[in-house]
Amino acid sequence: MTKKRLTILQLYPRDMNIYGDHGNMLVLKRRAQWHGFDVRVVEYNPGDTFPETVDIVLGGGGQDSGQDKIQQDLLSIGPRLRKLADDGVPMLVICGLYQLFGTFFKTQDGHVIKGIGLFDIETVAGPERLIGNIVTKSDDFGDIVGYENHSGQTFLRAGVAPLGTVIRGAGNNGQDEFEGARHANVIGSYLHGSLLPKNPAIADWLIERAAVNRYGTFTPATPDDRFAKLAREHAIKRPR
């Protein structure tokens, strides 16, 4: 019997790949393999043909220069991404693409960069970077451990659920207690670290959603998460 296949779409690996987002792709790919799937990774850069078959979408952070390069292209594929989200396709977007999945990003000098509005959130450039170790709490995923590094301050509009509530750290804006956002099966977050290695529950959830969408069922394997558990325990004890 041939293995069941999952296709992971990586958005803009050339321009939005800053600092460790590679880790999210690696963990997603390896864990899907451990759970018994054949994995196909498709990279999507500006101007590429958008693939027909997509089971999981992954997107990372970028510098301002990277965001400028991809913004127009992102707006052009926005309707397709929103349709995939409505169909229940799981997605994870970090930092820069999290912001651009929202309605807009307003820069320090008042310039407004339009997002695709998949999340009903807005982001404004803040006076200082919010940097450091962060721990949040989520009903679905338990404690979420990571590292944040962003100057944008993101605000959820009414009715939008956060990914977690902040136990320690700044989160979306350092003012309310929220970190990240959720809509359908789409997760947005500021957390680096990378996010998925030390939070395998989120990785497995993305894989489960994708498997159920495509094949109707998901039978998880039991990966050895001893190192992940210990890495989490040590990370939680580290100073900001």
Next chain:
Amino acid sequence: MAKPYSVLAGKAVRALARLRGGGSALPGLFVEKIDRDFVAAALAQLPHGVVLISGTNGKTTTTKMVVELLESQGMKVFTNRTGSNFSRGVAAALLGEVDARGRLVADIAVLELDEAHAVHFVHKVPPRYSLLLNVMRDQLDRFGEIDATANMLAEIARATTDTVVVNREDPRLRIVARTIKARVRYFGLHDSLLSSFPNDDSLHGGDTESDDRPAADVVLARLGDTATFSLHGKPVTTPLKLQGVYNVFNAAAALALALAIIGDDVDEPKLIARLADVTPAFGRGEKLVVDGQPCELVLVKNPSGFRLGLKSFPPEGYATMIAINDNYADGRDMSWLWDVDFESLHEGVAEVTGVRGYDMALRLQYDDVPVGHVDTNLTRALANFLAVSAGKPKRIYCTYTAMLALRRELGKHAKVEVIS
């Protein structure tokens, strides 16, 4: 002139800090607090001014090479050779060298400075010469973004009064060079070597268009058992004690800077003879002898450095240990480990340690690299590593503060050069 009491008090703190075996920066921090102009005053007296070396990777080894190259030409050189490349490290090194009245007996100062500290430093002490090595993603938790790092180097370059020496293979630095009013000189690579030295964009899948590469004073032309440099177009071949491809490219940078400083009076045979003799800076491929076996320390602090380290030192025949701390000087965000490919270590890593030892073990797990043992305690981990690797050559990849701790600990097992 520095205030005499601050020099004396600083020297006293330095003596005390050394007695208790502490770090090199504490006395410098102290003297900076009590006399903010101390460093500027001491350095202003130098006849050939100040040379500043900055960039993400290779500062310490390159600084060591430049110092030795200038010494080969008869100059007396002051430097901050502890690798404490924050401005207070410079103040600490100065305390050890000045007399009680704050006088520094030297012809020139060659300083390595972390980009973020260099930006402040150049406003107090404008360098006569500067060397811009590279811009790689490093400790983004401190600097924010890589483009911001390039801007810091641009500010250093703009403050330089005589000559800026620039790596022509770094696309971000080529852009910086266009904005400089001072004289610009370049060092670079022969086309055949470009693929061995990826820049940040090519490491991360970006474009590496390089049509606009300017002519360079020094080009690393060939690299085998010996290295061939082209000096102003003339080939010079020499053996080197330095290991690692990136160290040899740094040698090209050091040569270009030394030539820019010395000018036409250079004694080239002496210059090349000294270059052949340079050994790596401590912790940069430094070799110790432990239980009759070589033990190499390789400092790793960002993805590109770790990748180049793994590429430079083949693991076959060696027992490997990795020590990852997350103190401020190491970088607090562990994301960087996920931008390094560890598959070359597929035969296994005997010991993993450091405060973030489990982050490292987790990273290795996802590249199918077998991990022998993990202990976050450096002392216990080192003892275990030495026991299981008895009779084998050893190599330890370590972050900055892990390296300092491991060197102290290795001193119990081997003769370790004391650098203060």
